[in-house]
Amino acid sequence: xxxxxxxxxxxxxxxxxxxxxPVYNPATGEVIAETPLSTHADVARAVEGAKRAxxxxxxxxxxxxxxVLFDFLAKLxxxxxxxxKMITTEHGKSYVDAQAEVDRGIEGIEHALSAPTLxxxxxxxxxxxxxxxxxxxxxxxxxxSITPFNFPSMIPLWVMxxxxxxxxxxxxxxxxxxxxxxxxxxxxxxxAGLPSGVLQAVNGGKEAVDAILRHPExxxxxxxxxxxxxxxxxxTAARHHKRVQAFAGAKNHAIVLEDAVLEPTVDGILRAAFxxxxxxxxxxxxxxxxxxxxxxxxxxxxxxxxxxxxGHGFEEGVDVTPLIRKEHRDRVQAYVxxxxxxxxxxxxxxPAIEEHPEGFYLGPCLLDGVTPDMRVWQEELFGPVLSVxxxxxxxEAIAIANRSRYANGAIVYTQSGKAAQVFRDRIDAGMVGVNxxxxxxxxxxxxxxxxxxxxxxxxxxxxxLVQFFTRKxxxxxxxx
Numbered sequence: 001x002x003x004x005x006x007x008x009x010x011x012x013x014x015x016x017x018x019x020x021x022p023v024y025n026p027a028t029g030e031v032i033a034e035t036p037l038s039t040h041a042d043v044a045r046a047v048e049g050a051k052r053a054x055x056x057x058x059x060x061x062x063x064x065x066x067x068v069l070f071d072f073l074a075k076l077x078x079x080x081x082x083x084x085k086m087i088t089t090e091h092g093k094s095y096v097d098a099q100a101e102v103d104r105g106i107e108g109i110e111h112a113l114s115a116p117t118l119x120x121x122x123x124x125x126x127x128x129x130x131x132x133x134x135x136x137x138x139x140x141x142x143x144x145s146i147t148p149f150n151f152p153s154m155i156p157l158w159v160m161x162x163x164x165x166x167x168x169x170x171x172x173x174x175x176x177x178x179x180x181x182x183x184x185x186x187x188x189x190x191x192a193g194l195p196s197g198v199l200q201a202v203n204g205g206k207e208a209v210d211a212i213l214r215h216p217e218x219x220x221x222x223x224x225x226x227x228x229x230x231x232x233x234x235x236t237a238a239r240h241h242k243r244v245q246a247f248a249g250a251k252n253h254a255i256v257l258e259d260a261v262l263e264p265t266v267d268g269i270l271r272a273a274f275x276x277x278x279x280x281x282x283x284x285x286x287x288x289x290x291x292x293x294x295x296x297x298x299x300x301x302x303x304x305x306x307x308x309x310x311g312h313g314f315e316e317g318v319d320v321t322p323l324i325r326k327e328h329r330d331r332v333q334a335y336v337x338x339x340x341x342x343x344x345x346x347x348x349x350x351p352a353i354e355e356h357p358e359g360f361y362l363g364p365c366l367l368d369g370v371t372p373d374m375r376v377w378q379e380e381l382f383g384p385v386l387s388v389x390x391x392x393x394x395x396e397a398i399a400i401a402n403r404s405r406y407a408n409g410a411i412v413y414t415q416s417g418k419a420a421q422v423f424r425d426r427i428d429a430g431m432v433g434v435n436x437x438x439x440x441x442x443x444x445x446x447x448x449x450x451x452x453x454x455x456x457x458x459x460x461x462x463x464x465l466v467q468f469f470t471r472k473x474x475x476x477x478x479x480x
């Protein structure tokens with residue numbers, strides 16, 4: 001069994017702890033590697049190396065730092081398909097979705113090449129008689145990122161690009177469930193010329209996370225994951241005087257109005273709900289069908305869901321791929337079991353469990369007549385489950401969506417400009433779509449939600465991460 005290592009000071013280092021967790025191929029159930037569980041001592045070793053690297057890396061001109069990113073970008077593009085294959089193997093998502101994920105990560109690195117411009121300060125020559133003031137941006141120091149299982153290339157690439165190009169030394173803890181892709185990316189970054197110690201990888205679980213959150217010389221923490229863990233990360237890191245941003249869960253609503261063009265609307269909802277096994281924070285998990293269109297929307301969704309192909313991520317034309325672990329699949333199934341006692345289970349994907357015993361499969365599940373008092377509406381499932389709630393009009397639909405504790409993404413399908421404007425202004429979500437199935441911002445727009453979908457101030461990507469990973473100095477100057 002292949003046991004993975006940490007990546008410290010430019011080389012692979014064994015973790016002394018005997019503790020480890022298996023890495024599965026979700027499509028087959030096969031154990032393909034072991035993730036070692038790093039200890040506080042392993043994190044401390046990474047911090048020491050990062051401190052040494054920061055001393056020189058932070059003083060390197062930002063243009064030269066960007067050149068290292070440029071060389072990494074070339075390697076990344078050349079290895080794009082191989083990385084996608086690694087993602088499909090350890091995560092289970094389709095090869096097509098994996099390629100798209102790598103492409104979004106590439107976009108993030110491409111945008112990070114604009115750091116010399118985005119790190120510019122501002123100045124004013126005469127704030128007072130003979131007095132000028134200027135602010136400059138400086139890197140923070142040793143920073144950390146804890147990344148999720150569902151995007152093992154895209155999110156690490158977003159974070160590592162901006163963290164290092166702004167002059168910091170980054171300690172990255174990949175998900176213990178899908179670490180192999182992330183570790184390869186970190187190795188490639190060093191192959192492209194990144195100095196040793198600027199980017200460290202520490203594998204592990206809760207002990208490694210706690211060590212990161214509590215270490216006094218880690219000054220900022222970036223996190224993406226479940227709401228429960230995000231709240232813990234945010235509170236613990238802040239209590240230890242760190243700058244922190246924690247991207248959390250979601251319950252994204254898609255409102256379908258009576259004037260919506262149904263064919264592309266339904267097709268888009270099906271892909272947003274069921275591709276990637278529903279395991280993404282931008283997945284559509286609730287449809288609010290308004291007025292007389294509700295019956296037809298449910299009928300079309302059911303027809304489309306029944307046609308979706310369930311299978312291995314490398315199969316041609318596959319739509320619904322396995323969930324990350326058997327335990328997670330069983331948890332999602334339990335939500336469906338409970339909801340089916342109150343709502344109408346229009347499409348039952350549970351037989352896929354027996355039909356595909358080799359992996360962690362669950363087919364598309366469509367529930368109609370769901371209400372906000374049901375757990376299936378209230379909680380993030382992270383699986384191929386789509387709930388339909390019915391509303392009289394747009395006002396009620398918005399009110400239903402806004403009752404959710406989450407406020408990550410929301411969509412309206414309509415041909416009415418007025419309705420779209422009302423929705424845009426009144427919906428409580430950080431990322432909003434109008435006839436857009438997954439309103440994921442491109443690399444130079446910020447990513448992030450509201451309420452229990454995000455804890456922090458600055459979002460992900462571009463200017464937002466420049467702000468997060470730098471501090472300002474304001475210099476007042478007068479000459480006599």
